[in-house]
Amino acid sequence: MIDLKNIKKSYFVGERELTILKGIDLKISKGEFVVLMGVSGSGKTTLMNIVGLLDKQTEGDYLFENTEVSVLNDENLADMRNRYIGFVFQQFFLLPYLDAIENVLIPIVYSKKGIKHPREKARALLTKFGLEHRIHNKPSQLSGGEQQRVAIARALVNDPELILADEPTGALDSKTSGEIMDLFQMLNNEGKTIIVVTHDPKLAAFGKRLVRIEDGAISEDITT
Amino acid sequence: MALFQKISQLREFVEEVIKILYYYRGRVIFSFSGVTLGILSICIIITTIDGANKKAQEIFEALGPDSIMVFGGGEKQRAARVRVNTLKVEDAELLGRVEGIYDLMQTYSARNITMRYKDRNWQTQVVGSTTNYFDSLAWKFQTGTPYTAEDYEKSEAVCVIGAKVYDELFKGEDPLGKTMIVGKLPTRVVGVLEERGGSAGGHNMDDRVIMPLTTVTSRIVNEKRYLSAVRLRTNRDLDRTIEDIRATLRESHGLKGNLDDDFTLRSSKDILAFVTVISGSLLLFLGTAAIVALIVSGFVLANLFYLTIQERKKDIGIRRAYGATRKGILLSFLFESILITFIGGVAGILLSVILGSTFEKLFDIPMMFSFKVVIFALLFSFLTGILSGLKPALTASRIEPIEAIRE
Numbered sequence: 362m363i364d365l366k367n368i369k370k371s372y373f374v375g376e377r378e379l380t381i382l383k384g385i386d387l388k389i390s391k392g393e394f395v396v397l398m399g400v401s402g403s404g405k406t407t408l409m410n411i412v413g414l415l416d417k418q419t420e421g422d423y424l425f426e427n428t429e430v431s432v433l434n435d436e437n438l439a440d441m442r443n444r445y446i447g448f449v450f451q452q453f454f455l456l457p458y459l460d461a462i463e464n465v466l467i468p469i470v471y472s473k474k475g476i477k478h479p480r481e482k483a484r485a486l487l488t489k490f491g492l493e494h495r496i497h498n499k500p501s502q503l504s505g506g507e508q509q510r511v512a513i514a515r516a517l518v519n520d521p522e523l524i525l526a527d528e529p530t531g532a533l534d535s536k537t538s539g540e541i542m543d544l545f546q547m548l549n550n551e552g553k554t555i556i557v558v559t560h561d562p563k564l565a566a567f568g569k570r571l572v573r574i575e576d577g578a579i580s581e582d583i584t585t
Numbered sequence: 586m587a588l589f590q591k592i593s594q595l596r597e598f599v600e601e602v603i604k605i606l607y608y609y610r611g612r613v614i615f616s617f618s619g620v621t622l623g624i625l626s627i628c629i630i631i632t633t634i635d636g637a638n639k640k641a642q643e644i645f646e647a648l649g650p651d652s653i654m655v656f657g658g659g660e661k662q663r664a665a666r667v668r669v670n671t672l673k674v675e676d677a678e679l680l681g682r683v684e685g686i687y688d689l690m691q692t693y694s695a696r697n698i699t700m701r702y703k704d705r706n707w708q709t710q711v712v713g714s715t716t717n718y719f720d721s722l723a724w725k726f727q728t729g730t731p732y733t734a735e736d737y738e739k740s741e742a743v744c745v746i747g748a749k750v751y752d753e754l755f756k757g758e759d760p761l762g763k764t765m766i767v768g769k770l771p772t773r774v775v776g777v778l779e780e781r782g783g784s785a786g787g788h789n790m791d792d793r794v795i796m797p798l799t800t801v802t803s804r805i806v807n808e809k810r811y812l813s814a815v816r817l818r819t820n821r822d823l824d825r826t827i828e829d830i831r832a833t834l835r836e837s838h839g840l841k842g843n844l845d846d847d848f849t850l851r852s853s854k855d856i857l858a859f860v861t862v863i864s865g866s867l868l869l870f871l872g873t874a875a876i877v878a879l880i881v882s883g884f885v886l887a888n889l890f891y892l893t894i895q896e897r898k899k900d901i902g903i904r905r906a907y908g909a910t911r912k913g914i915l916l917s918f919l920f921e922s923i924l925i926t927f928i929g930g931v932a933g934i935l936l937s938v939i940l941g942s943t944f945e946k947l948f949d950i951p952m953m954f955s956f957k958v959v960i961f962a963l964l965f966s967f968l969t970g971i972l973s974g975l976k977p978a979l980t981a982s983r984i985e986p987i988e989a990i991r992e
Contacts, residue, residue, distance in 0.1 A: 443908025454903045458608030471908035
């Protein structure tokens with residue numbers, strides 16, 4: 362599914378070139394549950410952005426679903442993201458003017474998949490995550506854990522292959538964090554490919570594979 | 586299925602925009618009311634000007650496009666409303682010989698004459714005129730007939746009354762054959778004119794009594810030498826006829842060199858020109874104000890939009906991550922601003938209809954609402970929406986998802 366070959370990423374800060382990723386080789390297949398671990402500044406978020414088709418590498422090849430993505434334009438990339446990837450972020454990023462179910466439905470607005478009965482599907486997802494009584498609540502009326510579960514439902518509504526979660530538990534207490542990670546495990550068991558990016562060593566245990574990033578390179582890659 | 590999906594997606598999109606507008610309603614109402622005011626003033630201006638033009642056209646038609654009025658006294662005296670007798674009885678005869686003149690109506694008006702009928706009094710003007718008065722002005726009768734050529738020759742005490750005079754003295758009664766006292770002269774009513782409304786000069790045309798000129802000048806006032814006005818109609822070019830009339834009168838009055846005219850000429854063209862000038866300046870001043878109001882509200886809208894975009898960076902980022910293209914973001918922001926100005930425009934149109942008809946009733950200002958006004962107003966509000974929304978929408982569409990998502 363994901364095939365990164367010698368991926369490099371650098372920025373220019375003024376005259377100086379700042380290299381964030383120094384040649385990453387990484388293959389991730391369907392059905393994996395990868396925890397991408399690294400301290401802040403290690404390049405893990407940059408890597409996640411490239412994997413999630415939100416950013417482009419400076420060098421190297423990236424095959425996503427057997428497509429070389431560096432040649433794709435804005436519209437193709439947007440379409441790929443919509444089709445294959447569900448994003449989950451640390452700050453949830455629910456839209457304040459929409460209620461829970463409407464937030465879940467956002468990817469549907471841009472979808473070309475022809476998902477049948479999206480509203481019923483969104484409702485079913487929220488119910489599955491124990492939010493049936495929260496369906497018409499605005500994000501401001503939800504707890505952090507509830508907001509993140511709405512965000513995960515949103516990530517799933519368009520049937521993506523891959524869930525890409527960036528510090529999904531960073532804003533949650535440890536009990537709620539555990540519940541969210543359990544949820545990812547459940548989704549993985551149902552066949553979704555999951556990548557969780559985090560700096561929190563406690564989360565490593567939830568994945569099936571641990572990839573550690575240090576200073577822009579992979580320092581460890583263990584399948585448990 | 587694909588079409589159905591497109592439609593439901595579109596619906597989802599529109600609903601979302603409406604929710605966004607509701608969420609940011611504070612600032613939306615702010616920019617919205619600016620647009621409403623701008624569009625309101627544009628509508629009022631257009632309807633007023635259209636109304637004025639229509640009125641002018643009516644007056645023009647009523648006066649006859651080939652008519653020329655000659656009044657005693659120069660422009661300055663007329664402007665000061667000083668009545669000067671300079672138009673002589675012989676002048677009328679001379680004017681009748683000017684090339685192209687096919688109709689000549691003479692009048693002598695006596696103002697502030699008291700009319701009495703039974704216990705009712707009414708003070709108004711008596712117009713003495715030739716027998717062609719009613720045909721010349723194309724003025725029809727509600728009832729009765731004009732005075733006859735015989736009445737004219739014999740200076741009979743007969744009169745035709747305007748609709749206003751009828752209302753004041755005879756309301757609910759048949760006035761034909763009744764005798765009313767004009768000044769001191771008992772006069773028989775032979776006809777009632779149809780209502781005509783205000784004249785170009787602002788008088789009520791219906792508030793007058795018309796009698797044979799000979800009767801007025803010999804039995805009401807004693808005036809054998811002068812006339813108040815002569816009305817001419819020509820089948821020649823209007824401007825050339827006017828030149829000939831001026832030359833004739835200047836010769837008759839012994840005016841040489843650069844002495845001012847001691848008479849005034851008015852043609853229906855002057856009235857149209859006057860209305861054109863008035864509506865032109867109206868358009869200029871009010872139009873400028875309206876455009877300024879729209880531009881200001883456009884700026885307000887654009888600025889508030891910029892603010893919103895800063896606040897909604899994450900919104901944009903999440904949408905981009907979930908498959909919105911730059912074009913999609915651009916369109917949704919543009920749609921938002923157009924929706925605001927469009928609703929503002931519709932509100933402006935509705936308000937202008939309400940306000941306009943109130944004006945019409947209260948101040949008797951003619952208003953003319955038309956499809957044109959609606960099209961204009963909607964076009965303007967649409968343009969305001971596009972122009973003020975384009976720059977912020979472009980900015981929004983250029984936001985990269987990662988920069989938006991980064992804390």
